[in-house]
Amino acid sequence: MKLVKAIIPKSVRAPVRCALEIAYAKSTRSWTARSWMCDLRDAWDWVWGRHDPLTPPRKLVFGIGGGFEVGPRFVRHFRELAGLRPDEAVLDIGCGVGRMALPLTTYLSPAGRYEGFDIMRPNVGWCRGAITPRFPNFRFRHADIFNNEYNPLGKIRGREFRFPYADASFDFAFLTSVFTHMLPDEVAHYLSEIGRVLKPGGRCFATVYLLNDESNRLVEAGQSKFTLFPQEGFHRVHSQVVPEACVALDENWFDRATSAAGLSVDRPAYYGAWSGQEKWTDFQDIVVLRK
Known part of the structure; x- marks a missing residue:
């Protein structure tokens, strides 16, 4: 995790996260696409230390309709x-x-x-x-x-x-x-x-x-x-x-x-x-x- 943070400069972190959010929003019509995007967003949160152990993976939440x-x-x-x-x-x-x-x-x-x-x-x-x-x-x-x-x-x-x-x-x-x-x-x-x-x-x-x-x-x-x-x-x-x-x-x-x-x-x-x-x-x- 520290290595990834060292490689990715702060100046590009926000744009990458924004791009992930946009891609996730556009993937609603395909279960496979949405599943991959859920995994990518969860991985991104884990890398930057934003993962909450009591927050379930997005893929599981999406699988029951969200909410x-x-x-x-x-x-x-x-x-x-x-x-x-x-x-x-x-x-x-x-x-x-x-x-x-x-x-x-x-x-x-x-x-x-x-x-x-x-x-x-x-x-x-x-x-x-x-x-x-x-x-x-x-x-x-x-x-x-x-x-x-x-x-x-x-x-x-x-x-x-x-x-x-x-x-x-x-x-x-x-x-x-x-x-x-x-x-x-x-x-x-x-x-x-x-x-x-x-x-x-x-x-x-x-x-x-x-x-x-x-x-x-x-x-x-x-x-x-x-x-x-x-x-x-x-x-x-x-x-x-x-x-x-x-x-x-x-x-x-x-x-x-x-x-x-x-x-x-x-x-x-x-x-x-x-x-x-x-x-x-x-x-x-x-x-x-x-x-």
Whole structure:
């Protein structure tokens, strides 16, 4: 690193970094190009001593759609909308590359406990290597669940997956942008598993795209942020080829599935901006479920 710094004069460092930023911005249409540019930018930061060991590689962040900076905002939602306390046992369903885990490390106390699982093995590997050694009460697992969008070679179907945790073992569970990539039968099964692992009085915070009279009207009028095609059953999808890329669920169906899982839904929901409505809490709809 010192040798590289000695070779590259200060006068060219800023232009090179600027060129990398421009090249990265222009590489959005190609996964291969963006992947290489992520690696180059991470290498550049490492050379100049700007690498943060608790910042995941850009390639992993890009692989889940970015938006890594939203974590602190959602921790505020957890606290204000669902009453998360620092000493509680927390389950992160779809932990990704630590987008929510990292801000929770500064909120949960040593008496609290965090467990997270995800279907993308590299993301779980990074969390295990970077977060757990620094915060031993934060643990991560890989779940090899099939998903056309994120894990097309997965061996387990979501509707058959049993969460690897004991009954009534968590005070609080959450899913951020998980139900938005799952079909109804999988969502119903996950709700039953959430009901199983939550303690009596436990809460679950989830984001979802809910279809009701208002959101359906806005979707049909072309005012939503993306198109959604009706499917047989109780949902719409954005892509007929990869349905899990974006899934919206009928709100009445979601309420029935929640009730069947032994949970109740706080009403009204905290509706999001995705559908095009004027008053919203976040981009996706937010529901708080209670055991």
